[in-house]
Amino acid sequence: MNNLRATWYHWLVIASVILACLVVLFMTLPRPYINSQPYRSVGHHFMGHELLDFKERFTISEPSAVLSVLERLGDKERHVAVGTSLVDVSRWRIKIKVEDVKASSQEELFDVSRNSELLFARQYFRIGSILNLAVIPTDSHSLCYYILELDRLRCMND
Known part of the structure; x- marks a missing residue:
């Protein structure tokens, strides 16, 4: 009877x-991005019979990051x-806080009231947000992430 109890404790120690080891392995996985590497994307947004072209660039240089949109x-x-600024970074999540917003023009290129999804996205890019x-795990040459607050998926290449 004592041998069975000792065996049970051994298995409990081995499982622990x-x-x-698995917890340490998952916590020490590399960051999902390359530090100071600019990631880029190009896109289009159709607004009636007009086309809004945009180019995005996202660069993370710890402890900060810059998102620029043309x-x-x-x-x-x-x-x-x-x-x-980076608030929290892990293999699965990046939490950022907006510190500064600079625009070449305070005038919008289009009527944001008619394009509610673009207005909603702009409201989150306020200082303090x-x-x-x-x-989303990808190869080492791209960065894909889902912005929870905006319900948007972005994939960028280096």
Whole structure:
């Protein structure tokens, strides 16, 4: 009877050690991005019979990050740079706080009241806002994340 009890304790210790090793393994996985590497994307947004072109660039240089967007609508152009600080970074999540927003023009390129999804996205890029980015595992040359507050998926290449 004593041998069975001792065997049970041994298995409990072995399972605890294996579980601790798995936890350490998942906590020490590398960051989902390369530090100071700019990630870029190009996109289009159709607004009736007009086309808004935009180029995004996201660079994380710990402990901060910069998101810059260049928007073009016809012959008009606007550049917006959002400076952020990293609040929390893990393999699966990046939490950023908006610290600074600079725009080349305070005038919008389009009527934001008619494009509610773009207005909603702009409201989160205010000083003090916190955005949670859920990172989607990819290869080492791209960064894909889902912005929880905006319900948007972004994939960018280096």
